[in-house]
């Protein structure tokens with residue numbers, strides 16, 4: 620995939636992703652080039668952020684993963700659709716499963732179930748699904764159910780819920796609190812069982828999974844004709860502006876956008892809509908998503924922090940503002 624450098628490096632020569640990979644230090648930590656945009660298939664992209672790997676914490680748990688420490692990759696933005704992704708991907712088998720193999724304590728998982736920081740986001744999703752379906756209830760699948768707080772809220776809103784959650788401990792927590800099925804499977808395996816849903820939610824999930832159109836196509840097969848999908852992701856371009864602004868205010872703070880490839884997909888409103896349409900959805904709306912709210916710390920700091928978050932959100936909901944840096948997160952709704 621030929622890439623042109625960004626404006627800051629405009630004088631530099633075009634380079635190829637394959638050449639970059641070859642120029643990196645020797646194996647065992649190796650990479651494979653990503654040949655084209657995961658959303659539109661375009662082959663022209665500009666580098667804009669160098670991301671770092673740090674797996675020091677995995678030195679004993681997983682030496683293969685730890686070998687990637689101090690390696691680097693580039694985030695590149697597709698010049699055709701605006702979507703951004705890494706220029707290379709680690710070739711280590713099951714890289715992401717190994718990275719997310721976190722041994723959370725039962726107490727921490729229970730606190731995640733009890734924590735209300737995403738409730739504002741959840742209320743918006745449930746309210747909007749109800750409005751669009753013009754009824755309450757139906758079968759809802761939450762992909763990436765985590766500890767089950769959203770499933771629990773959806774149950775109280777009248778839905779018959781199920782979840783997908785690959786971490787067996789958080790899946791068990793979600794099942795315990797809802798009494799509902801929580802599948803420790805990926806969406807592809809679930810589709811093979813013939814299950815179908817009236818609504819599927821993916822909240823803060825899609826940014827973590829490579830090749831998002833392929834993921835959405837698999838999920839689309841699980842949605843009944845006429846059913847809905849709700850997808851929430853960070854807005855890649857806005858997060859980049861925010862990180863740069865914070866780093867400018869505090870020079871000791873480095874721009875941390877996707878270290879360790881925690882986020883592999885960096886959507887703009889247009890590229891998220893395009894990904895959903897390519898996956899087979901229509902009636903696509905992409906809006907500014909509500910923020911997480913702070914519920915810990917001193918009352919004064921909570922009030923100030925939440926007031927800032929809500930003010931930015933209110934500004935981001937103004938007409939056209941979803942295309943500005945005020946839209947830090949995106950919430951899409953689309954119909955099968």
Ligand SMILES: [Zn+2]
Pocket residue numbers: 656657658659660661697698699700701702
């Ligand atoms: Zn593209």
